[in-house]
Amino acid sequence: MIVNGIEINVKRKNIKNLYLRVTAPDGEVKVSAPEYVSDEEIINFIESKMDWILKKREEIANTDYVPKLKYVNGEKHYLWGEEYTLQLIENNVKNAFAKDKTIYLPVSKRSKIKSRQKTLEDFYRNELKKEIPQIYNKCIKKVGKSPNEVKIRKMKNWGNCRKNGVITLNLNLAKKPKICLEYVFIHELCHLIEFNHSKNFKKLMDKNCPNWAEIKKILNG
Ligand SMILES: [Zn+2]
Missing domain, CATH: 3.30.2010.10 (Metalloproteases ("zincins"), catalytic domain)
Structure with a gap:
């Protein structure tokens, strides 16, 4: 559905009210609508919220979104202003270390993001x-x-x-x-x-x- 030149992603759901969201990083407009609401009602609803939608999209456009870190091999991380590549290694050494533009992160294979993040933070602290x-x-x-x-x-x-x-x-x-x-x-x-x-x-x-x-x-x- 397109309203005022903006593409609206409409999903029908078993819900009671209309919901509107503008999502980052693309400023995509999403509407969840009850099954029984007509397209016309949805369009009226979007038009009534147009000022808010435009404001929200501008806010998103002006924000730099840092992609969420996953702490996986090949991910880019910074040390003293320089870019390093993350390399996971077996956790038979205690601390992470940096060498040849690589940060070696000792983690167990089944470690969760949180614990990898903590290992890297300990490295930064050191x-x-x-x-x-x-x-x-x-x-x-x-x-x-x-x-x-x-x-x-x-x-x-x-x-x-x-x-x-x-x-x-x-x-x-x-x-x-x-x-x-x-x-x-x-x-x-x-x-x-x-x-x-x-x-x-x-x-x-x-x-x-x-x-x-x-x-x-x-x-x-
Ligand atoms: Zn100060």
């Missing part, structure tokens, strides 16, 4: 634990403050700084170029001086990490 000491002294020297503790976590923001001096860094920083880790760490260290994003904070960033705006783009790009 990579960060190796890398943080490399930049630690340089960064605290620049800013002139040191944290009480540095934690690594999977979280929404790239970094976090608490008033008690605990800095938390996002596990996924291991996927980004190393300069991003440095930038985020400096950003959080600056919060030990300015606990906000005020003008003074920006001044601190300009001083301690002059090209921070550029790095921020790399980080979020």
